[in-house]
Amino acid sequence: MSLKPISKENLPGHHVELGIAQPLRLDSGENFGPFNISYQTYGKLNEGKTNSILVCHALTGDQFPAEKHPITQKNGWWELMIGPGKVLDTDRYFIICSNVLGGCMGTTGPSSLNPKTKKPFGLEFPVITIGDMVRAQKLLIDHLGIEKLFSVIGGSMGAMQVLEWASKYGDRLHTAVPIAGAPRHSAQNIAFHEVGRQAIMADPEWCQGDYINENKRPRRGLAVARMEAHITYLSEPALHRKFGRRLQERDQISYGFDADFEVESYLRHQGSSFVERFDANSYLYITRAMDYFDLAAEHEGVLANAFRNTKVRYFIVSFSSDWLYPTIESRAVVHALNAVAANVSFLEVQTDKGHDAFLLDEPVLHETLSGFLEGAIRHSGLGL
Amino acid sequence: MSLKPISKENLPGHHVELGIAQPLRLDSGENFGPFNISYQTYGKLNEGKTNSILVCHALTGDQFPAEKHPITQKNGWWELMIGPGKVLDTDRYFIICSNVLGGCMGTTGPSSLNPKTKKPFGLEFPVITIGDMVRAQKLLIDHLGIEKLFSVIGGSMGAMQVLEWASKYGDRLHTAVPIAGAPRHSAQNIAFHEVGRQAIMADPEWCQGDYINENKRPRRGLAVARMEAHITYLSEPALHRKFGRRLQERDQISYGFDADFEVESYLRHQGSSFVERFDANSYLYITRAMDYFDLAAEHEGVLANAFRNTKVRYFIVSFSSDWLYPTIESRAVVHALNAVAANVSFLEVQTDKGHDAFLLDEPVLHETLSGFLEGAIRHSGLGL
Numbered sequence: 137m138s139l140k141p142i143s144k145e146n147l148p149g150h151h152v153e154l155g156i157a158q159p160l161r162l163d164s165g166e167n168f169g170p171f172n173i174s175y176q177t178y179g180k181l182n183e184g185k186t187n188s189i190l191v192c193h194a195l196t197g198d199q200f201p202a203e204k205h206p207i208t209q210k211n212g213w214w215e216l217m218i219g220p221g222k223v224l225d226t227d228r229y230f231i232i233c234s235n236v237l238g239g240c241m242g243t244t245g246p247s248s249l250n251p252k253t254k255k256p257f258g259l260e261f262p263v264i265t266i267g268d269m270v271r272a273q274k275l276l277i278d279h280l281g282i283e284k285l286f287s288v289i290g291g292s293m294g295a296m297q298v299l300e301w302a303s304k305y306g307d308r309l310h311t312a313v314p315i316a317g318a319p320r321h322s323a324q325n326i327a328f329h330e331v332g333r334q335a336i337m338a339d340p341e342w343c344q345g346d347y348i349n350e351n352k353r354p355r356r357g358l359a360v361a362r363m364e365a366h367i368t369y370l371s372e373p374a375l376h377r378k379f380g381r382r383l384q385e386r387d388q389i390s391y392g393f394d395a396d397f398e399v400e401s402y403l404r405h406q407g408s409s410f411v412e413r414f415d416a417n418s419y420l421y422i423t424r425a426m427d428y429f430d431l432a433a434e435h436e437g438v439l440a441n442a443f444r445n446t447k448v449r450y451f452i453v454s455f456s457s458d459w460l461y462p463t464i465e466s467r468a469v470v471h472a473l474n475a476v477a478a479n480v481s482f483l484e485v486q487t488d489k490g491h492d493a494f495l496l497d498e499p500v501l502h503e504t505l506s507g508f509l510e511g512a513i514r515h516s517g518l519g520l
Numbered sequence: 521m522s523l524k525p526i527s528k529e530n531l532p533g534h535h536v537e538l539g540i541a542q543p544l545r546l547d548s549g550e551n552f553g554p555f556n557i558s559y560q561t562y563g564k565l566n567e568g569k570t571n572s573i574l575v576c577h578a579l580t581g582d583q584f585p586a587e588k589h590p591i592t593q594k595n596g597w598w599e600l601m602i603g604p605g606k607v608l609d610t611d612r613y614f615i616i617c618s619n620v621l622g623g624c625m626g627t628t629g630p631s632s633l634n635p636k637t638k639k640p641f642g643l644e645f646p647v648i649t650i651g652d653m654v655r656a657q658k659l660l661i662d663h664l665g666i667e668k669l670f671s672v673i674g675g676s677m678g679a680m681q682v683l684e685w686a687s688k689y690g691d692r693l694h695t696a697v698p699i700a701g702a703p704r705h706s707a708q709n710i711a712f713h714e715v716g717r718q719a720i721m722a723d724p725e726w727c728q729g730d731y732i733n734e735n736k737r738p739r740r741g742l743a744v745a746r747m748e749a750h751i752t753y754l755s756e757p758a759l760h761r762k763f764g765r766r767l768q769e770r771d772q773i774s775y776g777f778d779a780d781f782e783v784e785s786y787l788r789h790q791g792s793s794f795v796e797r798f799d800a801n802s803y804l805y806i807t808r809a810m811d812y813f814d815l816a817a818e819h820e821g822v823l824a825n826a827f828r829n830t831k832v833r834y835f836i837v838s839f840s841s842d843w844l845y846p847t848i849e850s851r852a853v854v855h856a857l858n859a860v861a862a863n864v865s866f867l868e869v870q871t872d873k874g875h876d877a878f879l880l881d882e883p884v885l886h887e888t889l890s891g892f893l894e895g896a897i898r899h900s901g902l903g904l
Contacts, residue, residue, distance in 0.1 A: 164775040263775035323759040323783045324751065330784045331747045333777065334791070335719055338740035356722035363715045364748055367708065372843075375707040381814060389812055391548040391647040393717065393804060397811070399707045400714045407718070420777060427781070428773055430765060459756075459843075 147242045148206055149176045149199065154275045163265040170251075173276050174242025175199050175234035178218060179226035185282050186518050188230040190273065190309075191218070192290030192297035195365075195422055196414055198241040199233045202226070207413045216497055223506045228520055229286065236297075237272040238264050238422050240415035247348060247415040258417060259345035266293070266429045270300040277308065284308055286518065287509065291315040291494030292461065293422070296429050299469065302450070303431060303442040311512045313505065315453040316494045318465035319439055319472070320430035325460065328368055329423040332361030336416050345417055358416045359407030366406045371457035371490030375399060432472075439472035446473070449515065450480040451508040453501060455493040481508060531626045532590055533560040533583065538659045547649040554635075557660045558626025559618035562586050562602060563610035569666050570902050572614040574657065574693075575602070576674030576681035579749075579806055580798055582625040583617045586610070591797045600881055607890045612904055613670065620681075621656040622648050622806050624799035631732060631799040642801060643729035650677070650813045654684040661692065668692055670902065671893065675699040675878030676845065677806070680813050683853065686834070687815060687826040695896045697889065699837040700878045702849035703823050703856070704814035709844065712752055713807040716745030720800050729801055742800045743791030750790045755841035755874030759783060816856075823856035830857070833899065834864040835892040837885060839877040865892060 154160075155169025162168050176199045181188060191201055191214065200206065201214035218224040218231055235243035238261070246261035253260070277285065288301045288309050295317020302312040318325070336342055339357030343350045367375075379399035383389065386396065395401040435441035450473055454466035463484050473480040485500050487493045494501070513520050538544075539553025546552050560583045565572060575585055575598065584590065585598035602608040602615055619627035622645070630645035637644070661669065672685045672693050679701020686696040702709070720726055723741030727734045751759075763783035767773065770780065779785040819825035834857055838850035847868050857864040869884050871877045878885070897904050 259777075263777075320765065322756060323763045323765065323781075324756045326765070326781050327747075327751045327759060327783050327787055330779075330781075330787055331744060331751065334740075334747060334788070335722075335744045337777075338719075338723065338744055340724060356718075360715060360719045360722055360744065363711075363718060367711045367715065372706060372708045372846075375711060379707045381704065381707065381710070381817075393643075393647075393721075393808065395714075397707070397710050397714075399711050403711055403714055404718070424777065433765075462756075 147174055149174060149242075151175075151242060152276065152279055154272065154279065160268070160271060160275070162262055162268045164262055166262045168262055171237065171244035171272070172242065172248070173234050173237075173272060175232060175276060176201075176203070177233075178202050178231040179229050181230040181280070181282075182520075186284070186286060187228065187520050188232055188280075188282050188285050189224060189287045189289060190277065190285050190301075191224070191231055191233040192273075192288065192294035193233060193236065194290070194292035194294050195426065196362075196410070196419075197294070198239065199235045200241075201233050202231070205413070208409070213495055217502070223502045223509075224289070232277075232280070234273055234276055236269045236422065238269070238418060238425065240418040243272075245415065246345070246417035246421055256348040258348065261417070261421060263424055264421060265425050266296045266300050267304070269425065270297050270304065273297070273301075274305055274308070284310060286516075286520065287311040287313060287512070289313040289315070290317075292317060292491065293426055295461075296426065299431055299442075302446060302448045306443075306446050306448050309448055310516050310518075311449045311451065311509070313451045313453070313508070314466075314469065315501070316455055316458055316461050316491055317469075318461045319432060319442075319469050321427050322465075326427045328364065329427055332364055333420050333423060335360040335364070336420060342416060347416070353411070354416045355411045358411045358414065358419060361419060362410040363403045363407040366403060368460045369490060369492040371459065371488055373457060373488040374490050377488065378402075439468060440475035443473055443476050443478055446476060446478050448478070449512050450478060451505065452480060452482045453494075453505070454484045455489065455491065456484055456486045457488045458491040458493065460491040531558055533558060533626075535559075535626060536660065536663055538656065538663065544652070544655060544659070546646055546652045548646055550646045552646055555621065555628035555656070556626065556632070557618050557621075557656060559583050559616060559660060560585075560587070561617075562615040563613050565614040565664075565666075566904075570668070570670060571612065571904050572616055572664075572666050572669050573608060573671045573673060574661065574669050574685075575608070575615055575617040576657075576672065576678035577617060577620065578674070578676035578678050579810065580746075580794070580803075581678070582623065583619045584625075585617050586615065589797070592793070597879055601886070607886045607893075608673070616661075616664070618657055618660055620653045620806065622653070622802060622809065624802040627656075629799065630729070630801035630805055640732040642732065645801070645805060647808055648805060649809050650680045650684050651688070653809065654681050654688065657681070657685075658689055658692070668694060670900075670904065671695040671697060671896070673697040673699070674701075676701060676875065677810055679845075680810065683815055683826075686830060686832045690827075690830050690832050693832055694900050694902075695833045695835065695893070697835045697837070697892070698850075698853065699885070700839055700842055700845050700850075700875055701853075702845045703816060703826075703853050705811045706849075710811045712748065713811055716748055717804050717807060719744040719748070720804060726800060731800070737795070738800045739795045742795045742798065742803060745803060746794040747787045747791040750787060752844045753874060753876045755843065755872055757841060757872040758874050761872065762786075823852060824859035827857055827860050827862055830860060830862050832862070833896050834862060835889065836864060836866045837878075837889070838868050839873065839875065839882075840868055840870045841872045842875040842877065844875040
């Protein structure tokens with residue numbers, strides 16, 4: 137299987153071209169557009185258009201949270217959460233999930249054709265921010281004619297988008313659920329991302345970002361970046377429980393550089409399978425957007441000011457063993473919301489699964505999120 | 521500056537050829553030799569040969585802990601600890617530090633000439649273990665005519681060597697001081713090392729390990745490996761304190777892939793300066809030796825059995841913010857030593873500096889180690 141530049145023609149679901157009449161003003165100052173947004177929906181939009189939930193995906197996620205992935209044929213990344221009778225009940229809610237700007241699953245990104253040159257953008261693609269991703273999502277929500285979302289929900293980078301939505305477009309959503317997120321990227325977060333980017337750019341097949349034109353792919357560099365990142369998604373106890381020092385299909389160490397240990401074999405597989413579905417330049421651009429995220433910085437360093445006069449109801453979730461976006465980051469959001477007298481609930485899930493817990497079967501998360509949404513429905517009088 | 525294969529001719533200090541009459545039996549079963557050990561000494565060996573301390577270096581350390589590095593011209597990595605009047609007082613002790621087997625600073629390693637082929641070993645070099653490193657060191661101590669070391673001391677991989685010394689050759693040392701170490705490499709430790717190795721091997725200039733013959737160097741891969749590892753040597757609070765989200769010589773973000781943040785610039789510098797002094801294949805071999813380290817595994821999974829009947833006095837040190845070799849690993853050693861009624865003291869230094877604290881100015885470490893050594897001298901009756 138080899139990664140082809142993905143166009144809206146060869147992906148299932150919905151596509152819309154946005155920013156045609158008026159290009160999108162990016163945080164960098166550049167005017168960008170027109171561009172495509174690819175998205176999926178699950179369930180039915182009710183007559184009053186009041187039952188929609190926007191689900192925001194993480195760094196390497198996409199718009200297929202609740203169905204087979206069109207490339208890998210694996211289950212959607214949030215099938216545990218979205219579906220009939222599930223927490224995000226598709227018999228009740230209209231779920232929208234769009235590929236982020238800069239992505240590689242149909243929404244315009246660095247692997248898309250630049251209409252001006254008829255060649256893939258590569259590094260001609262503008263450097264974007266979480267704010268730009270959300271600005272593009274908002275155009276989609278406008279396009280769908282939805283005045284107010286019932287909820288915006290997401291984990292990891294998805295949580296950053298949720299916070300951005302609540303901060304910038306608070307009148308467009310009833311509830312916000314940032315899970316395993318942070319109001320800004322820490323020095324350690326930036327450092328890990330920088331290593332990943334350097335691994336990609338060190339690969340000669342990256343070709344200064346022009347690999348599609350050169351008919352090459354920086355597969356090994358991207359795989360190294362993914363392997364490194366994957367370690368940060370798991371806790372040490374989870375790695376110990378899953379793999380420990382168990383050997384991979386052998387009785388004793390080989391005294392060599394093969395994958396002697398299961399954990400090595402697992403990581404190599406994570407790396408090599410990732411490159412089949414993800415674009416290296418998208419990885420550069422999206423990690424950069426995350427690094428740049430700093431909600432307080434836009435408000436004179438006072439995070440609370442990002443939420444002044446907010447009417448949104450918040451449910452903030454962290455995981456006790458998440459060391460990538462630790463609880464202290466979620467608490468900073470809670471404190472900021474308390475300072476502006478917002479309606480906020482906070483849950484720290486006790487688990488050893490690390491950052492990836494937001495994707496996994498965590499009954500406490502599912503039950504409490506369900507309860508939070510019920511309460512918000514009662515409060516809103518929407519009668520969903 | 522470019523890295524040349526280092527030979528004993530162009531390094532200061534002492535060199536000895538060992539394993540001549542009888543090759544060294546490696547843990548892999550291979551017989552290896554003859555080979556060189558390069559080492560430095562500080563202070564004077566007393567008449568009774570009772571005042572020697574063997575200092576064991578970490579993964580990227582070398583035999584120059586207490587003098588200018590012959591390549592980088594930087595201060596020795598443990599100058600804070602070793603010198604006249606310092607904790608490891610060279611007016612009192614005879615300090616020995618040797619480059620480990622597999623290293624690249626004069627002791628035989630993969631960049632050394634294979635006497636059989638007259639070419640650098642490359643991947644022909646045998647895969648070695650911490651046990652093999654210590655076995656080679658013991659030949660050096662034999663060669664120096666030292667029957668019993670006053671102490672064996674080391675941090676990180678140095679601590680693993682200390683534990684190996686105490687376990688295998690307990691009658692050859694009075695005291696053992698493993699600092700910021702572990703009795704085995706965890707799944708997370710192995711995972712981080714594997715990413716580093718993959719980064720090196722992904723570099724086409726690695727040439728399947730034969731880069732010296734091909735007159736190339738996998739500089740970018742090795743730099744990525746170093747950058748990744750360096751993150752694990754620091755704590756998140758230390759990174760936050762040192763860099764936070766401060767920008768590198770600019771007022772605002774550049775919307776590009778330059779090193780906008782100080783932490784990125786710092787890491788890039790760590791990577792690019794490392795490749796000037798270290799050999800990529802040595803990095804592969806030494807990380808592999810660390811991954812293989814598992815002292816309990818050699819004793820039916822019971823760590824205490826590694827120390828049965830030990831007469832050595834132990835001082836175990838960990839750092840509260842070290843997440844690479846966290847306190848729980850040192851505690852496992854303490855518990856094992858308690859189980860065999862060994863004489864053991866344990867110190868967890870409260871610091872936010874992370875794993876690298878063992879190299880830094882930590883007064884509590886220096887004071888307590890000094891006290892421990894004084895006590896051991898009194899107890900031993902050596903009258904140093």
